[in-house]
Amino acid sequence: MFNELKEIRRGRGLRADDLHERVGLSLRTVCGVTDLDHPALVRRKIILQLTKLSAKLPSDLHLAATVALGLHPDAAGEFLDQRVAWLANTYDRDPRTARRRVDNAFKILAELLHDAGMRDRKSGSYSPDGWYVESLRGFLRLDQDLPSLTEERRIIAAVDDLDELILSMSAPRHPEIGDEFKIRAEMVYGGEIVAEEQVSSSHSRFVVRLPAPLTLGQAHNYSIEFTSYPRRWMRPYYVFTPLRRCEEFSVRVRYGSHAVPKNVWRISGLPAKAYEDFVPGDDALTVDRLGDISLEFHDLQQGLSYGLQWQEE
Known part of the structure; x- marks a missing residue:
């Protein structure tokens, strides 16, 4: 070499x-x-x-x-x-x-x-698809009236003149939820949302314009915050399923010290939707005394899901 x-x-x-x-x-x-x-x-x-x-x-x-x-x-x-x-x-x-x-x-x-x-x-992680994710950090807050997910990503452009990204977010919803609740997004830094589309009741896409076009190999950091609906209507998991190359993924969930789930377990490379059985896995996790938990994953495989799942009291 x-x-x-x-x-x-x-x-x-x-x-x-x-x-x-x-x-x-x-x-x-x-x-x-x-x-x-x-x-x-x-x-x-x-x-x-x-x-x-x-x-x-x-x-x-x-x-x-x-x-x-x-x-x-x-x-x-x-x-x-x-x-x-x-x-x-x-x-x-x-x-x-x-x-x-x-x-x-x-x-x-x-x-x-x-x-x-x-x-x-x-x-088989190579995927020349306009850009890929070098690192993703997620912070899910479940200790507030309307939960929020803040993502910080460092991406690498795989083409010249990359000037916008299309970001997707899914949040499976309880059938009792009214139309007043939907997935919303707001840029924290590193871009501007110029269009959004509600693909289905639980899936939305957002077009983000970058501050300046990226050149091949150039890195860019951005952060985006998502909100959807109250915790009682959320499915009890947070997973990331990369559809493009992603090298590092970390997540911190704040349940709150007064609303710690009965069980929490790791999801590490499961096929999409395999976690919908809601059966506690073998990799049990411990929430700290402040109601927080954090995980890290490396060398993720495309199409598999990573994150955590919990069982409420």
Whole structure:
């Protein structure tokens, strides 16, 4: 993998016209490149994966990697030596030191790519679908008259000029609920709701316009708050079922110290609706004395459900 990274950093790096011809087999596999992909799609997949993984490097090595790959906006140069010279000047070191930094960065990056390849072979998690979720944090408050769910997401653009998102929320409702209650949403930060559609009585979609269009590989943080109807009419669970790639999901639920459920259990990778049996699972959870509980999930699989379920008194 290290030698394959060295090959694609030559010339203009990831901006080279012949990039699709120089990508090695291992790198193609990790980045989800197929023989049917056109050159622009090959470039997009490679940039997405390397941008994501290089962000995990220490700051000095992250700079070295992005400069060498031709991704840094200030380090222009048709040849690698030109970009390394810019890096050496930034470090205030000689070019040999700068090149060693690049090699060190690529060695670690090669290890990260290998680990990513092992995870993807297990989960098939790659999904180029306009954007994907790097992390999702949910905070569900059930201790107030009208429960609310606040989500904070960090997303990564999988295309250039991504300027809007379509977000969905489902909240299965009790048949006694009147029409005055429906799913509502309000942006906390990072976007503006410009359209909404009530697909069914328990499912709504919201179109969110971003503050500025995102470029391929660019990260963006946003938060949105949902409200629906009183707790007594809610189904006793909160689950997230990713339909696109999602790497991390965490949730905190506040029941309130005076309304702690009888039983609470984890839902970890169940098929959609399998939790509708409402039978307590084996992975029992404990609510703290303030009425809160929190969970974390990693490397989620698309189409499976993650979260928690409870049994009221």
